[in-house]
Amino acid sequence: MDTKSRILETAFKMFLQKGFDGVSLNEIIKESDITTGGFYYHFDSKDTLLIEVINRYIFNYFDLVIEQIRDFEGTHKEKLKTVILLIVGDDSTINTTTQLVESAEKIDYRTLHLLLFEGVQKYDVIGEHYTEFYYNLFDFIKDVIDDGKDKGVLRPDIDSNKYSLLIQTAMVGTVIMWIGMPAMPLGERMESNLDILWDLMKNKT
Amino acid sequence: MDTKSRILETAFKMFLQKGFDGVSLNEIIKESDITTGGFYYHFDSKDTLLIEVINRYIFNYFDLVIEQIRDFEGTHKEKLKTVILLIVGDDSTINTTTQLVESAEKIDYRTLHLLLFEGVQKYDVIGEHYTEFYYNLFDFIKDVIDDGKDKGVLRPDIDSNKYSLLIQTAMVGTVIMWIGMPAMPLGERMESNLDILWDLMKNKT
């Protein structure tokens, strides 16, 4: 791995552990086995480092998940469940093809969402990217619902816009509550919530 | 207002504007019209200042809302809606009795939730308080649902535990998406989501 990638990956890992403000540039430099000069050759500032880290390790991953799942074979419900569980980072769902870092270490998705959140608040570029991603996810969910309506799996009278937003909201809410209350089992809660919402939309005939 | 209260209130306002890490102690001291010595007479550190601020201005308010709303007269749905809209800080719902600060200035609830979130991540004490509050809110919602079931307003077969959690999750999710995408109208989205969920639980007979 080249130097820049090494910096990015160690920075990513350290950000996950202590947050962006929580880790200093010197710590990153030490951990990356480089020096100040080496760092500033590859990056303009600590800020741009964060932006690059988030783009590379979070948004790229998110986009990949949505892309991969479009050709996913399975029921509508499975499709929806899988994409959401992959994005929130449920352990039992994540497989090797969608791994975030090259090394085998596991990522703590709780802190990942926190880091993303920190970035969104700090830098407009990340905020815009964040919004864009959620529009993509919204479209994806809406497509699944519309297709489900066409195929007769879902009730024809439901408003796919409203329900897509609700599902997305429930997803975000589950993650955040999981962050605030780590004792909560993420996958279990997410599945329970999705089950309820799905039953709500399901064609009863 | 005495000195300590003055420090607390100005600190609260400044934290809302720029976040905890975003505002320095010197700025707070200047804005509070005191000096370093004065500050350290009343507080042990900047950390304890944040903890006191959050307890005083956020948790106290949350607890007050739940307490006040218990004797609230209205339908089950109204009760649920009101408590949630008060907690998330919907403009149209907040009245004078539940005002956060003594001065007439309006609070930006987006940054309030952010500040709380920042505190939860930083200090265990706040995290525990946060968890405790959500248990309280959960109990409140569950009571409303159970009472609704008793009164025949809601379907008797729904699992009040599961549904309470879902509602709470949707609430948190709505707030967070609102924070990340400020263009979203909070009250409107929250009401739409609650309406869907309520219809789901409503007795159809």
Next chain:
DNA sequence: GCAAATATACAGAACATTCGCTATGTTTAT
């Protein structure tokens, strides 16, 4: 009753440390 003793509520300077970053020097690869 009244001074001595003590507690309270601050003021202001100084401290040690850390921060992100720059300027300049050295090595390495082609």
Next chain:
DNA sequence: ATAAACATAGCGAATGTTCTGTATATTTGC
């Protein structure tokens, strides 16, 4: 030889905190 890829030293500003000092209020001893 020349530019890319680093290494090293250190700057300047900002940080939270501690220290000592002071004015006022309250309590205590006789």
